[in-house]
Amino acid sequence: MIDFLIIGGGIAGLSAGARLSNHGRVTVLEAEDALGYHTSGRSAALFEQSYGPASVVELSKAGANFLRDENGGYLTPRGLMLVGGKDQGAVFDRDIVDLNMQAISVDDALRRIPILNPDTVGYAAISKGAFDIDTDRLLQDFARIIRRNGGEVLTKCKVSRIQKDGSWRVEAGQVFEARNLVNAAGAWVDQIAALAGIAPIGIVPKRRSMARLPAPGGHDVRNWPMMLGTGETWYAKPDAGKLLVSPSEADPVAPQDAYADDMVLAEGLARYEKMMTQPVTRVEANWAGLRSFAPDGTLVLGPDPSDPSFIWSAGQGGYGFQTCPAASQLIADLATGTQSVLDPAVLAALSPNRLRR
Known part of the structure; x- marks a missing residue:
């Protein structure tokens, strides 16, 4: 038994x-x-x-x-950077409180992630308490x-x-x-x-899509922090020398072997791209997972x-x-x-x- x-x-x-x-x-x-x-x-x-x-x-x-x-630990340092547009101050202020983050200057953010666009990025914050698992x-x-x-x-x-x-x-x-x-x-x-x-x-299962991009502009992204758009409208995370970008959607779906929605993925990539100087020229792969919520x-x-x-x-x-x-x-x-x-x-x-x- x-x-x-x-x-x-x-x-x-x-x-x-x-x-x-x-x-x-x-x-x-x-x-x-x-x-x-x-x-x-x-x-x-x-x-x-x-x-x-x-x-x-x-x-x-x-x-x-x-x-x-x-077992020797499962965490390695990553860091997390919150990135907000110039018109997103109110949402940014809420996010840094919720995520217990420290605001930094846009210049400081650019030193950490050189592809950020100073013409569109108005706010940034950092947390050193984020780790890869x-x-x-x-x-x-x-x-x-x-x-x-x-x-x-x-x-x-x-x-x-x-x-x-x-x-x-x-x-x-x-x-x-x-x-x-x-x-x-x-x-x-x-x-x-x-x-x-x-x-x-x-x-309720909710779909979240993901795209793998080549390292933007040929940069070495391995030590970049994960980036999170204000209001969790997108995120980008280094992974094996590439960049994973997600629209951070939470669309209810039936239980299934999920796949990325092309339109949702394109919209998320556009939100990410708006904050960067390097355009998205190629998606190497895409997929989706289900996150299930009570x-x-x-x-x-x-x-x-x-x-x-x-x-x-x-x-x-x-x-x-x-x-x-x-x-x-x-x-x-x-x-x-x-x-x-x-x-x-x-x-x-x-x-x-x-x-x-």
């Missing part, structure tokens, strides 16, 4: 599985032929602990030491912990049927029996809940009030990697009756109970 059967092989499922594998037998089921296929593998891979709603910030703070120190190593290390503790991580296991008769019986090419079911299926969590006879929580925009972690053996790990939005150490620890604490170190108000903000009123 499996103690914890986890549906979903992204960062939510693998991190929860690694924590729970210290308390019982774990099996992770991933529908695709690779781990982290739909969302985790398409992440911007940035840690900025001031980014997100209050409960997300608390999770990020609680897990920061893990990401910084565990080694997302692939993090995923693989969590999977390795599960296997080391005697668990299984299985791909090509799409769930087709779920029954509850004392224990959970899940059909996914073969039949799995488990005492507890952890729903970490990303954009598909409400579909999994319906199969299990559990009320959905109203998760109605109130924060994570849903813990047992469902209608059946404590059905455990949610859902609604990660764009915060999955930066919250995964603390979110997975909370799931393990709640599943095993261990007192969490998190503040009770944070626990209430993350609990599935808040969506059942």
